[in-house]
Amino acid sequence: MKKLLLTFVLSLFGVLSFAQIEGKWKTIDDETKQAKSIVEIYKKTDGKYYGKISQLLIKPANPNCVDCKDDRKNKPILGMEIIRGLKKDGDEFTGGTITDPKTGKTYKCTITRSGDQLNVRGYIGLSLIGRTQTWQKAN
16 A cells, blocks of 8 residues: 555656756757757746746857847846746646747747657747747756
């Protein structure tokens, strides 16, 4: 009986942690397939999830986001909060935004986790019109 209970508890913990996105993730460019940066995703006291660039793996042409339109304009890409305001909704995280520091454009964002990978979808309007990147768990 104790073994069965322990197995159940460990299985439940595994299922609960599977849906989490907190931690460090290696961004992979969907066009070049190269690792670009490490993004650290964390939960703030408002209960929403945010992500900032904690390491650059490829040196950008400009170290600042010159094309950003909001409070990130001309701010360094390293340390920039690119994911803002995601909420957990079942197995996905949605309702927030993601900013591409290369173009300065901000998109609606949905993230789902599949094992040691995140499927990060940025889109305008409908989720059908957008693109998805697969990010890998960073060690």
